[in-house]
Each structure stands twice: as structure tokens, then as C-alpha cells.
Amino acid sequence: MTVVITAAALTFSALPASAGEASLSDASGSTRKVGALSQIEATARPGAGSAHLSPVQRRRLLDQAANAAPDTARSLHLGPREKLIPKDVVQDTDGTLHTRYERTYAGLPVIGGDLVVHQRHASRTVTYASKEKLTLPTTMPKVSATAAKKAALSRATAKGTHKASSHTDPRQVVWMMGDGPKLAWETVVTGIQQDGSPSERHVVTDAASGDTLENAEHVESAQGNSLYSGQVTIGSTRQDDGTYALIDAQHGGHRTLDSSVNSNGVLFTDDDDVWGDGTAANLQTAAVDAAYGAQTTWDFYKNSFGRNGIADDGRGSSSRVHYESVQGVPLANANWQDGCFCMSYGDGADGQHPVTSLDIAAHEMTHGVTSATAGLGTYGESPGLNEAISDMMAAAVEFYADNPNDVPDYTMAELDDLHGDGKPIRYMDRPSKAGISSVGYAPLDYWTPQAKSQEPHMVAGVGDHFFYLLAEGSGHKTINGVDYDSPTYDGLPVAGIGLTDAADVVYRALTVYMTSTTDYAGARTATLQAAADLYGGQSDAYEAVANAWAAVNVGTRYINHIAAEPLPIEPVAVGQPVSRQITASSSRPGPLTYWAKGLPHGLSIDRTTGLVTGTPDRADDYSSVIVITDAAGDTRTFSFTWTALESGGHFFVNPTTYVIPKWGVVESPLVVRGKPGNAPSDLKVTVDLDHEFSNAMVIDLIAPDGAVIHVKPWGPWVLTPELHESYTVDASAVTTVGTWKLRVTDGTPGFYNLDPGHLQRWSLAF
Numbered sequence: 001m002t003v004v005i006t007a008a009a010l011t012f013s014a015l016p017a018s019a020g021e022a023s024l025s026d027a028s029g030s031t032r033k034v035g036a037l038s039q040i041e042a043t044a045r046p047g048a049g050s051a052h053l054s055p056v057q058r059r060r061l062l063d064q065a066a067n068a069a070p071d072t073a074r075s076l077h078l079g080p081r082e083k084l085i086p087k088d089v090v091q092d093t094d095g096t097l098h099t100r101y102e103r104t105y106a107g108l109p110v111i112g113g114d115l116v117v118h119q120r121h122a123s124r125t126v127t128y129a130s131k132e133k134l135t136l137p138t139t140m141p142k143v144s145a146t147a148a149k150k151a152a153l154s155r156a157t158a159k160g161t162h163k164a165s166s167h168t169d170p171r172q173v174v175w176m177m178g179d180g181p182k183l184a185w186e187t188v189v190t191g192i193q194q195d196g197s198p199s200e201r202h203v204v205t206d207a208a209s210g211d212t213l214e215n216a217e218h219v220e221s222a223q224g225n226s227l228y229s230g231q232v233t234i235g236s237t238r239q240d241d242g243t244y245a246l247i248d249a250q251h252g253g254h255r256t257l258d259s260s261v262n263s264n265g266v267l268f269t270d271d272d273d274v275w276g277d278g279t280a281a282n283l284q285t286a287a288v289d290a291a292y293g294a295q296t297t298w299d300f301y302k303n304s305f306g307r308n309g310i311a312d313d314g315r316g317s318s319s320r321v322h323y324e325s326v327q328g329v330p331l332a333n334a335n336w337q338d339g340c341f342c343m344s345y346g347d348g349a350d351g352q353h354p355v356t357s358l359d360i361a362a363h364e365m366t367h368g369v370t371s372a373t374a375g376l377g378t379y380g381e382s383p384g385l386n387e388a389i390s391d392m393m394a395a396a397v398e399f400y401a402d403n404p405n406d407v408p409d410y411t412m413a414e415l416d417d418l419h420g421d422g423k424p425i426r427y428m429d430r431p432s433k434a435g436i437s438s439v440g441y442a443p444l445d446y447w448t449p450q451a452k453s454q455e456p457h458m459v460a461g462v463g464d465h466f467f468y469l470l471a472e473g474s475g476h477k478t479i480n481g482v483d484y485d486s487p488t489y490d491g492l493p494v495a496g497i498g499l500t501d502a503a504d505v506v507y508r509a510l511t512v513y514m515t516s517t518t519d520y521a522g523a524r525t526a527t528l529q530a531a532a533d534l535y536g537g538q539s540d541a542y543e544a545v546a547n548a549w550a551a552v553n554v555g556t557r558y559i560n561h562i563a564a565e566p567l568p569i570e571p572v573a574v575g576q577p578v579s580r581q582i583t584a585s586s587s588r589p590g591p592l593t594y595w596a597k598g599l600p601h602g603l604s605i606d607r608t609t610g611l612v613t614g615t616p617d618r619a620d621d622y623s624s625v626i627v628i629t630d631a632a633g634d635t636r637t638f639s640f641t642w643t644a645l646e647s648g649g650h651f652f653v654n655p656t657t658y659v660i661p662k663w664g665v666v667e668s669p670l671v672v673r674g675k676p677g678n679a680p681s682d683l684k685v686t687v688d689l690d691h692e693f694s695n696a697m698v699i700d701l702i703a704p705d706g707a708v709i710h711v712k713p714w715g716p717w718v719l720t721p722e723l724h725e726s727y728t729v730d731a732s733a734v735t736t737v738g739t740w741k742l743r744v745t746d747g748t749p750g751f752y753n754l755d756p757g758h759l760q761r762w763s764l765a766f
Contacts, residue, residue, distance in 0.1 A: 039473060042501040042541035044534055050508065051093045052306030055314045061089045065099045072101075072117065076126065081106045082134055087114070088312070088373055090512050092533075096120040098512045100373065105174045106139050111186070111204070112176035114375060114515050129515035132180045141183060141207035145170045148210075152187035152203035155215050161191040161199040175204055175213050177379045177517060179663060183207040193217070200339070202378070216378030229358060230405035234291040236273055244273040246291055251298045252309045252316025256291045258283060259344070260322035280347075283322060286354035290319035290345055293361025300362070300393075300400045301369070304500075305507050310341070310368035317368065318342040319361075321354060334360050336367040357413055358406050362397035366390040374514035381519035383456035388463020389510055391426060395467070396503040409482045410468050428468040429486040431461030446489045446553040447520050449755055462520055462552050469494045470548040471502040488551035496548075497541050505530045505545060524549045538587050561587045562628055562636040569624070569640055570761075571655040572600055572616045573647035576671055578656070582610035582626065590631020598624040600644040619646040648674065653763035660691060660744050660757035667702070667741045668759055675766060679703075679731035684765040685711050686726040689744065691757025694723035698745040701729060704738025714747045740764060 053061070065072075065086035073084045088100040096118065103113035113134060116127040148170045156164045170185040184204050191199040204214040235248030246256035246268040257265025260283060268275070268287045276285035294317065301307040308314045323331060323344040331346025334355045343364045345355045367390050370376050376386040391412055399408040411424035427433040431443035441454060443461030451459045468486055473496035476485040488494055496502070505527050512533075513526035527545050535541040543558040550557030556565055564584035572578050582605070584592055596605040596612070600622050603614035610628070624642040629635045647653045654670045685701055699712035711727050742762045748754055 040495050040497045040540045040544050042497045042535050042539065042544075045536050049093060049504070049534055050306065050511070051091045053089075053091060053308075053312075055308060055312075058089060058312060061091065061097070061099075062086045065089060065101075069101070076115075076117075078103075079105075079134060082110075083107075084115075087375075088511070094120070103134070105134055105136065105181070108139065108172050108174050108183075110134065110174040110176055110181075111184075112377065112379070112517050113174065116513065116515065118512070127513055127515060129517040130176045132176060134174070134176065134181050136174065136181055136183055139172075139183060141172065141185065143185065143205065143207050143210045145172075145185060148185035148205040148207070149187050151205055151210065151212070152185075152189055152201075155203055155212050156189040156191065156199075156201040159201065159215055159217075160193065161189060161201055161217075162193075164189050164191040164199075164201075166190070170205075172207070173204070175206075177214070177377070182213065184213055200337075214378060216383075229289055229292050229403055232288065232292045232403075234275065234288060235295060236270075236275075238273075239269070243269050243271055245269045246275070246287055248291065248295055248316065251295045252314055254291070254294050254298070254316035255318040256287045256294075257318055257320045258287065258322060259320040259324065263320075263323070265318070265320040265323075280352050280354060286321040286345065286347070286356045287319075289354065289356035289358075290321050290343070290361060293356065293358045294319055294343070294365065296358060296401050297362045297365045297397050300397045304396075304400070304503065305511075307369070310365055311372040315341070317365070320344045321356060322347055331355070334364055336364040336371075338368070338371050341368070355413075358401060358403065359394040359398055359412055359414075363390040363394040363412070366393040369393075370510060373511045374518060375516045376514065376518060377516040379517060380452040381459060382517060384451060384454075384459025385463055385518060385520060385523055387456045387460035388467070389506060391428065391460060391464050392467040392506055393503065395428065395471075396499060399499050407480050407482075409480060410472070410484065411482075426457075426461075426464060428464040429472075429484040431464050445487070448553070451520065452755075462554070463523070466548050466552045466554070467502060467506065469551050470496060470505070470545060471499040472496040474551065489553040490550060490557065492547075492551070492557065494547050494551045495544065497544050501534075501541065504534060505541075508533060520549075520554050524555045538589070543587050558587060560634040560636050561632070562592070562630055562634060563587075564628060564636065564638070567626065567638055567640070568657075569642050570657055571643040571645050572603070573645045573653045573655055574616050574619050575647050575652070575673060576654050576656075577615050577669075578603055578613060580612040580656075582612065582628070584610065584628050584636075586630035586632075586634070588630050588632045588634065592631075593629045595627045595629070596625065598622050598642075600624075600642055616644040619644050650766045651763060652766075653761060654742075655761040657761075658744075658759040660689065660697070660746050660759055662754065662756050663746050663748065665743060665745045666759060667743045668762060670740045670742070670762070670764060672704075672736055672738060672740060672764065672766075675736040677736060679734055679736045680766055681730045681732040682728050683731040684726055684728055685742070686763045686765070687711070687742065688722075688724050688760040688762065689757055690722045690760065691746070691748075692719070692721055692754045693748050694720050694757065696747045696749075697723065697757070698747050699727075700743045700745075701731070702741040702743055703731065703734035704740060705734055707734050708743075709734075711742075736766065 069084040083104045084101040087102050090098040098116055098118050100116045103110040112129050114129045118125045149166055153164050166187055166189050170187040173184050173186045175182045175184040184207050187203045189201040193199045202216055206213055235250050236244045237247040237249055238244055248254040256268050258268055259265040276282050276288040310317055323346050332349040334345045336343055347354050370386055376382045395410055410428040412426035414424040432445045434443050436442050441458040443458050445465055447462045474486045474488050474494040508530035509526035513529050531542045531545045547557040549555045556563040568580040593607050594605050594610040600616045602617040603612055605612045622642045624640055626638045627635055652670055652672050654668055658666045658668050660666050695716055695718050698714050701709040701711050709729050744759050
């Protein structure tokens with residue numbers, strides 16, 4: 001599957017404040033003035049991290065993995081029609097192997113079926129892009145390839161691809177994204193994007209129903225203008241005729257091409273090996289910036305992580321400058337494309353500002369690294385995370401280069417004038433500062449449930465913010481003369497671990513633990529595991545990673561080395577059994593213990609498990625306290641008001657929240673006492689729930705004797721995020737006393753991949 005992509009960022013960290021200001025030096029030795037929070041010193045564990053593999057060593061390990069693939073597949077209990085194909089391998093200094101596989105089923109590529117096997121001696125763990133069982137009733141499509149191709153062309157056009165065409169037949173695939181495996185057709189549609197950039201849409205069509213499963217652009221643009229890097233040394237090669245060509249033999253033979261001649265580009269040559277004059281009018285100047293960006297990014301990956309080129313195989317890419325749109329007008333963007341293993345740079349909207357800045361070059365090349373490793377896809381939050389990681393590494397490359405003509409910072413294309421205001425196009429410390437973009441959204445400072453459906457460059461703001469916080473921490477500070485003031489979602493401070501260590505964590509997470517379907521919650525898991533590998537699971541750096549994610553509303557933060565999920569303290573009701581689990585963890589070894597006082601009367605907490613159980617017997621507002629203690633004696637205290645509602649007589653309520661699983665069923669019980677005889681013919685059922693398509697919920701009432709009384713049918717076909725309704729049903733044929741249940745069935749059509757909903761509360765009024 002060919003992938004092409006482009007731009008984004010990340011943030012993290014938290015520790016106690018220290019008074020005054022501290023002067024810290026980064027890896028380049030430059031001094032930064034920072035605010036009240038000191039940075040955390042992350043100390044690498046002996047033997048942690050990845051070993052440097054030569055191309056020959058890497059190839060040998062991949063060959064060994066290919067030879068062992070059938071045995072590996074059997075040991076993972078994959079089906080007889082499944083095969084594993086090694087894609088990448090990482091070896092740690094302690095010998096641990098992380099082998100990344102793509103999967104096939106009956107010879108068909110599986111999109112979203114990739115996995116990583118982590119092998120250390122006899123111990124093995126696996127990271128799956130999807131844990132769904134891979135099986136299909138048939139591999140014979142009901143929808144023909146011709147019909148799928150015709151539909152794909154139409155749907156690509158509807159998404160804004162002009163002059164849509166497809167020069168290859170659709171390929172049959174298995175689609176594993178979302179709700180399980182489906183036989184599908186993947187059609188590659190090419191054409192022109194609205195801004196004139198080339199378009200390459202991958203349209204995935206359900207081979208049984210004809211529904212569109214995916215319609216994703218694989219050439220995405222990072223917008224920016226040229227950034228002149230001053231006098232730099234770039235690689236060139238002397239030709240047989242005595243001239244010089246922009247072929248960098250020290251960096252895999254990277255080639256810099258002039259696309260003002262034709263779209264494929266012509267190799268830049270020169271008589272005296274002195275390139276450009278520092279002005280946009282000289283066509284060679286953009287070539288110098290592009291060649292410098294490519295070699296600097298290569299050197300960063302080589303010297304920081306031992307990576308030998310974008311694909312870690314020693315092969316150089318190519319850069320095409322002065323790239324024009326298909327309509328022949330200048331482009332104010334740049335992109336990476338797997339198909340040509342190349343970057344393409346436009347000359348800006350006015351044709352006078354080549355989009356060849358160092359951070360843009362690093363951003364685009366990182367898309368190539370991501371494609372060669374995790375392969376972050378076009379589904380859900382993965383495209384935004386992809387953009388974010390490219391922004392993160394672009395910032396890291398700037399600090400690595402420490403070029404006085406391009407002072408390192410945490411903005412993207414800061415000298416770019418794309419919007420005509422001289423401002424950067426992205427701010428990592430506070431992404432929303434960039435304002436509303438041309439697609440109608442501002443970058444997200446914090447994660448929201450809508451992140452899975454918004455434009456990727458906007459969703460990247462969550463990752464950008466995380467990375468800045470992980471590297472530098474929150475609050476006001478001045479770094480290299482640039483003022484930053486980074487907020488946090490929970491209002492609590494965060495301390496950074498430094499840019500170099502933050503980049504180390506993200507790179508290891510990307511290359512070892514992320515897969516094609518990783519979202520922000522998965523990125524949190526991957527970076528925490530990476531931090532544990534590099535610095536230890538009990539380290540301050542490990543906690544800093546968790547706290548930086550919490551600061552952008554992803555996961556929980558550590559306070560006194562204890563992290564706790566939000567307490568399940570929605571109201572309880574008199575006479576209704578309660579079972580609420582307190583979920584917490586510690587970065588220190590040993591078990592947790594739990595203690596509570598002031599719980600609603602009738603409830604108690606298990607000291608070893610944190611499970612709160614019982615039946616409330618008195619309505620009131622209770623001043624409650626729960627204390628969690630780890631084995632080292634650290635404590636975390638939660639104080640809150642817990643309400644017990646009146647329930648009995650003619651009114652019974654269950655206020656406990658239940659998750660409505662996607663396309664699934666949930667039942668909530670309600671105990672009715674003290675009302676002999678049958679229920680009335682006008683029983684009132686009140687329901688409060690949330691779901692992106694709440695009207696698709698089917699609601700039934702199950703009486704104590706098992707009789708099913710229909711409350712709400714499917715529909716109407718209206719997108720309504722919440723439902724708060726009262727229904728009257730005839731329950732006169734069933735007895736009143738006993739346990740009633742409200743059953744909610746998610747009737748959302750299968751082609752909608754929506755988040756789970758919540759049954760918030762329900763009640764019966766007799």
C-alpha cells in the first residue's frame with residue numbers, strides 16, 4: 001500500500017515547582033531562560049535503547065524473520081490462511097528483537113492487520129494493530145472490481161479530487177480497521193487537489209455491500225515558505241565531464257532535482273560547485289535549502305538513533321524543487337510521497353518563496369520514516385498523530401542543527417508568510433494560537449472525542465502540545481529568545497525532560513510499539529513503554545511522559561507517584577445495589593491499599609482492591625474521602641461530595657453510568673421493593689443517554705419475570721448527540737416487585753464508526 005503524507009507535533013511533563021528561575025543548557029550548549037519549573041534529568045538505563053544495525057545486519061535479521069514467519073504465525077495462533085511478512089526490525093542493545101510484520105489472508109493484503117513481536121530470550125509480547133479474529137466467510141466479492149473502481153472515482157471526485165482517474169485495477173484486500181474484517185477493494189485514484197497539488201486517494205470499498213470504508217488522501221501538504229539557511233556545505237558529485245551534480249554520496253546518493261523543467265525533475269548541475277546566491281531568483285538557491293535539509297535530517301536520524309536513512313536501508317531519497325501544480329501554477333506547500341521516495345517543494349503562492357525550510361524538509365522526511373516503521377494510517381486519529389510526529393522531529397532537527405540563520409524553536413515555518421501576516425503556521429506550546437485555518441478549524445490544544453474525525457493538521461495540535469510539554473514543561477519561559485507560555489488541560493504544572501530525551505522516547509515508541517491504527521491513547525501507551533525501556537518504569541521520566549499526556553487530556557497523571565482514573569462517583573440511589581471500582585496504579589513497586597470515610601451510608605471499600613460495594617439506605621449529600629497508599633507509603637487523597645438519591649415509593653432510579661458498546665447491548669438493573677401486585681398500564685420510563693447518534697438506540701424494558709416491553713424503536717434518522725426522554729408503557733401484565741432491567745441496543749449502521757455511548761441514568765415512576 002503506497003502512502004504519502006505531511007505535518008504536526010506533541011507535548012509532556014510534571015514535577016513540583018521550584019522558586020525563581022533556572023538557567024539550563026540544551027545539547028547544543030545554548031542557554032535558555034526558563035520559568036519556575038525545573039526540568040527533569042532523564043538518566044538512560046544500562047543496556048536500554050536500540051543497537052545500531054548495518055544494512056547487512058538488518059537484512060539478515062529480516063531474512064531470518066521471513067524464514068521463521070510460518071512458525072511465528074502458528075505460535076501466535078493465527079489462522080491457517082494467514083501469513084506474516086516482515087517489514088522492519090529493531091534490535092536492542094540487550095539483544096531484544098522487535099520485528100514488525102504485515103499480514104495477509106488467503107494471499108490478500110490485510111489493511112490494519114500489522115503487528116510487532118517483541119522477543120527477549122524466551123519471553124515474548126505482541127503489539128497488534130487489531131485484536132479482532134481474522135476470518136471471512138468467503139473471499140469471493142459480490143461487488144465487481146469494475147463497479148468498485150467506478151464508485152471510487154465518483155467518491156474521490158466528491159471529496160475534491162479534480163480530473164480523477166485510476167490507471168490500475170483495484171486490488172482485493174481485507175479491511176481490518178474499525179469493526180472487524182471485511183473483504184474489500186482498494187482503488188488508487190489520482191488527480192489534482194484543490195490547491196493544485198497532486199492527489200492520490202486510496203478508496204476502500206466493501207466488496208459485499210459496496211459501502212465506502214475509507215476515502216483518504218495520501219498526498220498531504222505542509223504549507224510554508226522558504227527559509228534561507230545561510231552559507232552551508234552540501235554534498236555534490238563530480239561528473240565525468242568535469243561538472244558537478246547535486247548527488248550526495250555521503251547520504252545514500254540523495255539527488256536534488258529541478259521540477260521547473262518538468263514534474264519529474266532534472267538533476268541540478270553546475271560548473272564550479274558553488275550553488276545558489278541566497279536569493280529566490282536563482283533557481284539553485286532552493287536546491288541548496290532542500291539538499292541541506294535532506295542531509296541534516298539524515299545526520300540527525302543517524303547520529304541520534306543510528307538510523308541509516310529514511311527506510312534504514314542506506315538508500316537516499318530525492319528532492320524536487322520548484323514543483324508546480326498540474327495546472328502550472330506555483331504551489332505554497334511541500335509533500336512526501338512513498339511512490340517516488342521523494343520530497344516535492346513548491347515555490348509559494350506568489351512563486352517567489354520556495355517552501356524549502358529546514359523544519360519542512362525534516363517534517364516531510366519523517367513522514368517517510370513513519371511509513372517505513374509504524375505505517376500510521378488514514379483512519380481515526382492516526383493521520384493526526386502522523387502529522388504530529390513529523391512536527392516533533394522537525395523541531396528536534398532544528399535544535400540538532402543549531403543554525404544561527406534558523407534559530408531553533410517550537411514553531412513550524414516560522415519565517416513563512418503563507419498567511420500574509422509573517423507568523424508561523426503552527427505553535428507547539430499552544431497550538432490554538434495559530435487561529436482558524438483554511439479548512440475552518442483551529443488546531444486542538446487538548447484531546448477531545450472529535451479528534452478522530454477532524455482534519456489531521458488540526459488534530460496534530462494534541463501531539464504538538466504534548467511534545468513541547470514533555471521537552472520543556474508548562475508555563476512561561478524564554479528559549480533562544482522566543483517567549484512561550486504553555487497551558488495544561490488540568491491546570492497543574494508539568495516539568496520537561498529536555499528535547500533530546502523527549503525525541504528519544506517518541507522515536508522508540510514510533511519504531512517499536514506503534515502500529516498503523518495507533519491513536520492518541522495508544523501513543524500514550526507506546527511512549528510510556530518506551531520511557532520504561534529507556535529510563536525505567538519507576539523513573540521521573542516515566543511519570544513525566546504520563547503527566548504530559550494528562551496535560552493534553554489523554555490519560556491520568558501521577559501525583560505522589562500514584563495515578564488514578566476519574567473516580568466513579570456519580571450519584572447512587574437508596575435501595576439500589578452499588579459496585580464501583582476505583583482504578584489506580586503506582587510507578588513504585590508493590591500493591592496499593594485503599595481507605596475511605598464519609599461514604600454514603602451502606603457503602604464500604606475493599607482495602608486491597610478498591611471496590612466500593614453495598615446498598616445505600618439513606619439519601620443525603622455525603623462529604624467523602626478516599627485515600628490511596630502505595631507500598632512505599634506515598635498517599636493520594638480525593639475529597640468530594642457523593643450524593644445518594646431517594647429511590648422508593650412510587651419512584652425508583654438507577655443513576656449508575658453504563659457504557660453502550662459499539663453495535664452492542666447493555667443492560668442496567670433496577671430493584672423495585674414494597675409495591676405488591678402488578679405494574680400500572682401507564683408506567684413511566686425516563687431515560688438519559690448520550691451517543692453521537694442517540695436516535696439509533698433501541699430501548700427495551702425487561703420485567704422481573706423476563707417479559708420484554710418495547711420502549712423506543714430505532715430512529716428517526718436524525719443525528720442527535722443526547723437523548724433525554726420519558727416514555728409511557730403498558731406493564732399491567734407483569735408484577736411490580738423484583739429486578740427490572742433497561743436494555744439499550746446500539747442500532748447504528750455498521751458503516752458508521754462512532755464512539756461508544758453511555759446510559760447515564762434511568763428511572764421508573766409507578
